[in-house]
Amino acid sequence: MLKIKEINDNENFSLVSNGNIESNNCSHSEKVFEPSGDYEVSTLLERDTEALGHQIAGHSRTGVLKHKLGYVLKPLQKEPLGTREVNFYFKVFGTVPRIEDNDNYATTTPDQDGDQRKRNSNLTLQKYLSKFYGVMRIHSMDEETGNPTWKHYIALEDLVEGFLKPCVVDIKVGAQTWDSLASPKKVAHERSKYIGTKQPIGLSLSGMQYYDLRAKKTSKMEKEFGKTLVVSTFIDTIYEFLNGASDPTIPNYIATKLLPRLKEIQEYFKVQREFCFYSSSLLIGYDAYRFEAQKLLKQNCNWELNDNLGDNTTSSWLRVCMIDFAHVTPMEGTNPGPDTNYQFGLNNLIKIFSELSSSTDIQSSSDSE
Ligand SMILES: Nc1ncnc2c1ncn2[C@@H]1O[C@H](COP(=O)(O)OP(=O)(O)O)[C@@H](O)[C@H]1O
Ligand SMILES: [Mg+2]
Structure with a gap:
């Protein structure tokens, strides 16, 4: 079983490095959106x-x-x-x-x-x-x-509506987190934050909370914590968020379920030419109660994660959505390219979850969705 520490040390596991963050392809407009008229x-x-x-x-x-x-x-x-x-x-x-x-x-x-x-x-x-x-x-x-x-x-x-033990992480996507209206001071400030992960992999951990199945309590990490992370500790933190310390099969299981959704978003970004998504986040949430309940049910058995617990659609306990669009800018130009800034971070996030999903031999059966 490949645990998170091994992922960090594995030479084959290389996240794509951005190198030059100014090489963003996103030919954004200098304008903001036109008001869409009156609304109620x-x-x-x-x-x-x-x-x-x-x-x-x-x-x-x-x-x-x-x-x-x-x-x-x-x-x-x-x-x-x-x-x-x-x-x-x-x-x-x-x-x-x-x-x-x-x-x-x-x-x-x-x-x-x-x-x-x-x-x-x-x-x-x-x-x-x-x-x-x-x-x-x-x-x-x-x-x-x-x-x-x-x-x-x-x-x-609410992303985690109905969850009994909600676990949520806010991950800002992209190495450039400022838009065309940003002052030089704002650009300098943005560049100076999350330096251990934002430029190298285009990801910033803005905050998270998770219910620790082992300690039976909720832990919260705020943005100051995210700013201290480097690539290896960022990956460790995702593993921790997924309750890997309680049971190493859980990150694998969740990652396997989450990847198809992230890959759908990746497909959208291959074709969309409407927006440059600066400083926008992916909010990922799961219900730790699902795992607590399974463990209780099989306390004295050799338990294994499976989909046969109550409502077995993935979305009843695992969800992801894009949030925070105050810095999204319309794309412009006669032949605009994709939003490579967002793609850079998203591709690396998918790579991290891919490694987690292939890190044990436990595979889950497909959902009924
Ligand atoms: N749809 C949602 N469901 C659940 N929580 C949300 C949702 N939207 C925002 N939040 C919570 O509010 C926080 C701040 O939202 P965000 O849109 O990023 O605001 P800001 O512009 O202040 O950064 C998120 O990190 C998350 O905890
Ligand atoms: Mg935000």
Whole structure:
């Protein structure tokens, strides 16, 4: 069985090195998205919300909320970033479904551009994002002035909705994490962060939490922790996140299940020519309860991970989505190339999970999905 330490020492395991991060192919526009017109803003009551318990990263560390109907409410960032992110969501989703409309985006989203290729590309992209339920506002106190004010939020589906022991990691993708509007000071600041992983493999671990099956408690790592990582400790941390210390077969099992999803996103990036995804993250979540429950059931037996536990679709306990689009820029030019900045990080992440998935001989049977 190849454990994570062996992966680090294995000479054949070489992640693609970026070398020159300025060689990004993404011919981005100097413009931000045009506003997509008026949209409805729903009003929520503050008392129906609470802080999102499993928030692990983000500028607004204390600001992401969970609504009792299930929405994750991400506060709009300072302008122009807030409007850029809202416009991105409207561009991808077109119109906004109600929370109970779960599966029918494809049939309910007219695209304003009227371009078939863009429409198809955005329909594909919807599958990799959390569902978007529009912009909502809450009447609250302004933190600085103490005066009553409206705070605006982007309402999203919670990646780990329904999970009993949620484990979440936020991984920023790409060696370039600034957009064309960034000042030289901002560029210098971005370059100086996550230096051990961002430039070498195009990945930054912004934060994570996981339920440790051995210690039976939840551990949280914040962004300061991610900034200390180098490639080998980044891989160790992913292994730890996947509860490898509790049972080395779990990272293998989860990686095997996660890879097809990551490879779908990889396929999307081979063809998409709409956006340059700067400073955007992949949020990966799994429910550690699944493994705890299996272990309890087979406590005195020689247990082996399998798919035969209750709801056996992978998405009932393992999910991934793209988040954080305040720095996404429209791609421009007559013949734009792919977003090589994002591809660089994503390809390396896939390589890490591929190694984890082939690191033991335990293979899981296919899902019923
Ligand atoms: N759809 C979601 N489901 C669950 N958690 C989310 C979701 N979107 C954001 N979060 C949580 O909020 C954090 C910050 O979100 P993000 O969009 O990255 O904000 P920021 O722009 O402040 O970085 C994420 O790291 C994650 O913990
Ligand atoms: Mg973020």
